Amino acid sequence: MEGVVHTEFLEQGQTVNSERYYSTLRALKLRLRRVQRDKNSTLQHDNARPHTSRQTQDALRQLELTTLPHPAYSSDLAPSDYYLFPQLRKYLKGN
Template sequence: MEYRHKTSPSPRKFKVVASARKVLFNVFWDMEGVVHMEFLEQGQTVNFERYISTLRAHKLRLRCVRRDKDSILQHDNAHPHTSHQTQDALRQLELTTLPHPAYSPNLAPSDYYLFTQLKKYLKGDHYDNDEEVIADVRRWCHGQSSEFFADCVRQLVKR
């Protein structure tokens, strides 16, 4: 709602264009780099079933790229992460999670560090289709050094 004089011109409304679409991106990473990433098809959302499927794929990928290392997942309190079905799947897959305090978005490293840097990289670029965006995001993720990811974890300790 907006207060204005009767003779004031109507506010301009912007139309959504095709380029305003979003590509959903799930990423699992550690101090060494990206372990697993997935891009969701247009119109899909992350519910507990989709998240469990992603966790299974992550576990398989983890065996390939970090064979002898333990994995601790740190994610926020979104419903797909905290549902009973997800918690059962985490136990079955033997994945340990780090508890996330409620109302603490500044403790989600992907939000305050990884995605912020990715957005800076993508800012101002225009893509003709989702495949171009996905390819550029993959290229950027794989182009980051292990020091980049380690720095993020060090920032989490400070927070």
């Protein structure tokens, strides 16, 4: 799939915690149902605290969201760059 499926922004001064992330995951799941219908989707996760908490892991199982763990940090391995920098992605397409 190409393009952004779901975005959320926090008010200035707010931080992401497990509860906030859980509400985001629920909203994402609803959006995926509308956008993708019968397709499976995979959520790429890094090791940020809200992503690794027990509450989040339980939510992922409950919402039946498949996750792809983010590799350990490496300056030359950043899969998110392809989504953050669309022009780079277009330039590298097919290579």
